[in-house]
Amino acid sequence: MTVPFSYIIRNFKSRKLTTGITVLGISMVVFVFTAVLMMSFGIKKTLKSTGSADNVKIARKSANGEISSIIEGDIVNFIKTLPQVAKDSKNQAILSAEPVVIINLDIKTGGLSNITVRGVSDSYGELRKQIKLIQGRPFTFGARELIVGEAIDRKFKGAQLGSKVKIAGDYWTVVGIFSTDGTGFDSEVWGDALQLLNAFNRGNAVSTVTFKLADISKYNELKQVFKSERRLLQFEPKIEQIYYEEQSEFMSSFIKILGTVITVIFSFGAMIGAMITMYASVANRVREIGTMRALGFLRRSILTAFMTESLIIAIAGWIFGTLLSLLLTSQKVSTLNFNSFSELEFGFSLSPDIIISSLVFAVVMGIVGGFLPAVRAARLNIVSALRAN
Amino acid sequence: MEKIIISIENVSKEYKRDSLSISVLNNITFDVQEGDFLALMGPSGSGKTTLLNLIAGIDQPTVGKIIINGNDIAKLSATSLAKWRSENVGFIFQFYNLIPVLTAFENVELPLLLTKLSKSERKKRVELALSIVGLGDRMDHYPKQLSGGQEQRVAIARAVVTDPAIIVADEPTGDLDKNSAAEVLTLLDRLNKEMKKTIIMVTHDPSAASKAHIIKHLEKGDLV
Structure with a gap:
């Protein structure tokens, strides 16, 4: 008993501007989130590749x-x-x-x-x-x-x-x-x-x-x-690759934690944007929702339809944000490595884990942003909804 | 002997607004025979749409029973009632209530998505319903590409496509010009006579009501 997918997709056409702005907002947050993870991973990858797997480095414990x-x-x-x-x-x-x-x-x-x-x-x-x-x-x-x-x-x-x-x-x-x-x-x-x-x-x-x-x-x-x-x-042997990977740990974690905290704060703005868009979407379609409910569509079908709509917005934002972050892969950044107290140049590196993490992040934004409006749509009283203009 | 399809027994409906209780229907009792065409008339606020909503299962009475084909629908859960509506009731609204982003074909197909019919079976049914209302050539048109009368005919096709026993129509000619209204009433008459549908229609229009076999008047929530 699902609302047709074409209904969900075609409704985007009638709200191109607000949908576009919401997608842009989410894509910016996804971009920053992905960039932070790429930076953190870039440091790790750079230092890991510094060492060889068949070399041993001895340092004081x-x-x-x-x-x-x-x-x-x-x-x-x-x-x-x-x-x-x-x-x-x-x-x-x-x-x-x-x-x-x-x-x-x-x-x-x-x-x-x-x-x-x-x-x-x-x-x-x-x-x-x-x-x-x-x-x-x-x-x-x-x-x-x-x-x-x-x-x-x-x-x-x-x-x-x-x-x-x-x-x-x-x-x-x-x-x-x-x-x-x-x-x-x-x-x-x-x-x-x-x-x-x-x-x-x-x-x-x-x-x-x-x-x-x-x-x-x-x-x-x-x-x-x-x-x-x-x-x-007093000395400790380590595989050179592991030694350098451990050297990246502090800086990589620092960037990851700081960056994630900042992006989570940004994401509140994107989620509120998605929520406003979805509330407007519900408000514009009250009579349609009432009609579908009268015809026999269940509350959960309506809830699913609006959640799907919100998730499509979020996934579109994820696609744009990720594509944008691909531009960073050609960039190099140089900064002070806290472990060696000296300059380290590294690139932004994308990995399947980062792509999955940013997808999960975007989906969470879509779910949080769309849930309350979807619940409102599903809980509309049929008689009142049919009277709406 | 004709069968009673709808039995309204001592039905009252009250709405609560803050601490105020507003009585809309008072102890209504009547029966509708299968295949009847009943018109509910009365001034605004008399409770005729509320009564129609109760029969259609989109609202619940405060007191009383609404027995349709032997089932007291007032006792059904929201989920069961939704399923019951999809199988037993066809809706026609004053403002057609078509989904603007769906074509005429897709609008008529909408209630069939709640059935287990295959895509090809659904297609056959939709084409038949649209041809009955004379819009077989407008299947791919969106509501905004149709006239008001055509939109209402698509809505009628949507109401009959699941072959429900009962069709409820709330002011079906209220938003139409004279000619379109006549076409819609002729269609309703055909549905009643040729397809043996039981029709309950709310209307202000005496000429629309004249198509019905039975006219019931409501005033301030009472049958008069």
């Missing part, structure tokens, strides 16, 4: 990020001897003991921001296969030379090929620009680890150690070594 971690040289040497560390053709450990420091650079559009400078060992190419030099050449070990990530080249002054960057009182020459296809490394500057330790008078204490696992299935065995070996008790 209590350290929140790489800059607050310290690993002494003798520990690094001990880690190199572990059987779980992969060896290259020359039987050298594929391992990079990395000092990580922060420097300031001028942003092209004005102001200063922090940049991560990573000192890397000579195995870095073997460890991070995603790195591609897009301009210049690799830095020379033993020289005060740098290669910079493409995001840094784009955003900062004085970080272009041939420029000189002041680090710890000395000038370092930018000899290459690299890309890692949008990972967090694109927002870093890399140089020789030993040169960097020397420049900062850090002796042989690096921030973190990253190495390739000889056999991924031996990761649990490695964890046991770190739990049982007295010299390693």
Whole structure:
């Protein structure tokens, strides 16, 4: 006993303007909601893709990020001897003991921001296969030379090929620009680890150690070594990908929670808009509702018809909002990562989960906005409704 | 011997407005035989539309019984009453009450959507109903593309398409010019004579009432 679908659809034609405005209102809220989730997911995706699944990163247990971690040289040497560390053709450990420091650079559009400078060992190419030099050449070990990530080249002054960057009182020459296809490394500057330790008078204490696992299935065995070996008790191994994913957690959650709260507040406006449209729709059709009820249509059929109408408005808003948010996928945003206290460039990323979440959000707006007007329509007294003008 | 199809027994109707109780019908009793054409007349506010609404099952009496084909419809739940209406009553309203966004065909099909008929069966019935009222060539027209008389004929097709036993008509000629009103009355007469429909019609118009077999007058809620 359902009211014909054509009746619901054709009624939109008679209220094009109000329906259009309501759809627009919902689509704007869906757009903001989707954009926030895309931003949060973009950070997560960027940092997750920074790490490799077969690399292990060692950091001090209590350290929140790489800059607050310290690993002494003798520990690094001990880690190199572990059987779980992969060896290259020359039987050298594929391992990079990395000092990580922060420097300031001028942003092209004005102001200063922090940049991560990573000192890397000579195995870095073997460890991070995603790195591609897009301009210049690799830095020379033993020289005060740098290669910079493409995001840094784009955003900062004085970080272009041939420029000189002041680090710890000395000038370092930018000899290459690299890309890692949008990972967090694109927002870093890399140089020789030993040169960097020397420049900062850090002796042989690096921030973190990253190495390739000889056999991924031996990761649990490695964890046991770190739990049982007295010299390693203060350190924790993590799969590099998981390490960076965890680094995104705070910022990603912060954006998600703040953004969701703001969008929920916006959504009240959209729901009130939908409610007003639906009340007007009921008010304009009182006699039609009375006629259908007289003919034998049940209250629940009327309720369903108006709820369907409200849901169609909401779903149309969701489609427009989602299409609009697709435009963001080509955009890059750069901001300070709270974990590393340095600049991180990331993109807006859409995922099936985000599409489903925004659909649920739009449907909830449609249900909340349409419910009271639909109940009013269903509860109209037949005799009074038939007398309406 | 003719069968009694509608039996109104001691029916009263009161409306409550704030603390005031307004009596609209007072202890009405009468029977209608199957196939009768009854006209209810009376001045405005006499209770004739209220009585029609009670017979049609869209309103409930305060006191009394309305027995139609042996069922006391005053005792039916809202859901049962809706189903009963869809099977037993055809409605004709003064202002036609067609759904503006539906074509003539779709308007007539509307009550059939409440039945279990297949799409092809519904199509046959709608085409037959529209041809009876002489609008077989206007099936795809929307109400705004039809004249008042044509709209009322579509409404009549909608009233008969489910083949109900009773047709209730509330001022069916009230909004029509003389010629259209005559066409509508002729149609109602045919429905009564050829299709044996029991018709209850509320009207102010004595010439419309003259088509009926029985005329009942109401005044201030009483049959006179």
